[in-house]
Amino acid sequence: MKRPRTGVAALLAVGGVLLASSALLASPLGIEKRTKITIELRPLTADLISEHDVRHANLVLDSEYPAETELGLAWPAPDDRSTLVVSASRVPPGAGGAYSVDFEGRLTLPDGSTVHAARSISFDDKTTALFEVYRYGDRSLTLAVTATATTEMVITTNPSPGSQVRFRLEIVKVVDGREASLEDNFLNTLIGEPVTYAFRLADTREADAVTIELKPQRLHNNIAEIDVEITGTMTLDEEMIVIGRTEHWLASRGATSTLSFEAGDPPSGYRFRITARF
Numbered sequence: 001m002k003r004p005r006t007g008v009a010a011l012l013a014v015g016g017v018l019l020a021s022s023a024l025l026a027s028p029l030g031i032e033k034r035t036k037i038t039i040e041l042r043p044l045t046a047d048l049i050s051e052h053d054v055r056h057a058n059l060v061l062d063s064e065y066p067a068e069t070e071l072g073l074a075w076p077a078p079d080d081r082s083t084l085v086v087s088a089s090r091v092p093p094g095a096g097g098a099y100s101v102d103f104e105g106r107l108t109l110p111d112g113s114t115v116h117a118a119r120s121i122s123f124d125d126k127t128t129a130l131f132e133v134y135r136y137g138d139r140s141l142t143l144a145v146t147a148t149a150t151t152e153m154v155i156t157t158n159p160s161p162g163s164q165v166r167f168r169l170e171i172v173k174v175v176d177g178r179e180a181s182l183e184d185n186f187l188n189t190l191i192g193e194p195v196t197y198a199f200r201l202a203d204t205r206e207a208d209a210v211t212i213e214l215k216p217q218r219l220h221n222n223i224a225e226i227d228v229e230i231t232g233t234m235t236l237d238e239e240m241i242v243i244g245r246t247e248h249w250l251a252s253r254g255a256t257s258t259l260s261f262e263a264g265d266p267p268s269g270y271r272f273r274i275t276a277r278f
Contacts (some may be wrong), residue, residue: 013277033148037061037123039088039099042144046075046082052096061090061101065277066254076136077134083108084133086143089254091120096231098124099149101217103135106181107141114126114181123147163191165216165224168275191216192210198201208234212272224276230259234270251276 042056049072059067066089073082085106090099105117117133131143166185173180182201189195194215201208210232217225226249233242243261251257254277260267 003267013140015057029042031153033151033153034062035151036100037099037147037149039067039069039101040146041069041086042146043073044072044144045140046073047075047078049081050070057086057090059086061088066275069077073141075141077141080110082110084141084142095234098122101147103131105143106184107134116181121145121147123149163219163278165189165191165219166277167195167214168273168277169197169212169214170273172271172273174262174271175268176264177268179271183236187214187217189214189216191219208232208270210272211272214274216276216278224251224278225249226251226255226276228259228274230272234261236269253278
């Protein structure tokens with residue numbers, strides 16, 4: 001039995017950190033110009049399986065929240081059945097009126113294995129781009145992505161105490177630099193109230209077991225203050241380690257933050273991706 005050891009460095013990459021101060025004040029109401037992005041996803045190399053006679057799926061980004069849709073596909077062979085989950089999140093607009101969207105694809109193949117793909121696409125007016133999700137031999141699963149944008153004025157309010165926060169927590173296993181998604185969960189809580197998720201890889205005495213506690217402390221417009229605590233044991237570089245880490249995050253709405261525990265080159269370990277929606 002390998003003895004646990006402590007003090008192993010954990011890599012922390014936090015996305016969307018915008019401020020370093022908790023002095024957050026604002027007026028209760030405001031008027032904001034928002035851009036609504038309508039996205040059409042059309043499989044080019046697979047048939048879309050649906051109860052309706054459709055050949056595409058739509059996503060609408062009308063706030064800072066990401067949007068997600070699930071597609072049933074006849075792929076890689078016409079008699080096969082695969083499932084593709086596509087999520088989209090907007091990024092700050094660039095110069096010249098262009099806007100960008102980050103896409104993530106999670107494809108579950110007929111044998112149950114899962115692969116991931118990601119791409120950021122910049123759009124100008126109405127543009128069609130290609131998103132290759134996966135290539136299997138000489139067959140490629142590719143989507144044609146078309147986006148259109150419209151602008152509207154909306155009345156906004158600041159979050160109040162007791163506001164709901166929804167976390168998306170994805171647990172990813174990394175083996176020699178390759179990712180495999182193990183779990184993808186949504187956790188709901190309120191401001192000031194912690195929410196806990198326990199993860200166990202296998203039902204054995206020496207299994208990797210991690211507990212994650214997320215506690216949103218305050219909200220201000222597009223910023224969330226979040227206390228993050230992660231404890232447990234995991235195997236890195238063939239040795240079991242004990243982890244215990246507490247962080248205070250200031251993250252923008254819809255941004256994904258990643259806690260990475262990895263060792264080796266290419267790396268192996270775990271990545272815990274956390275997205276706050278409020």
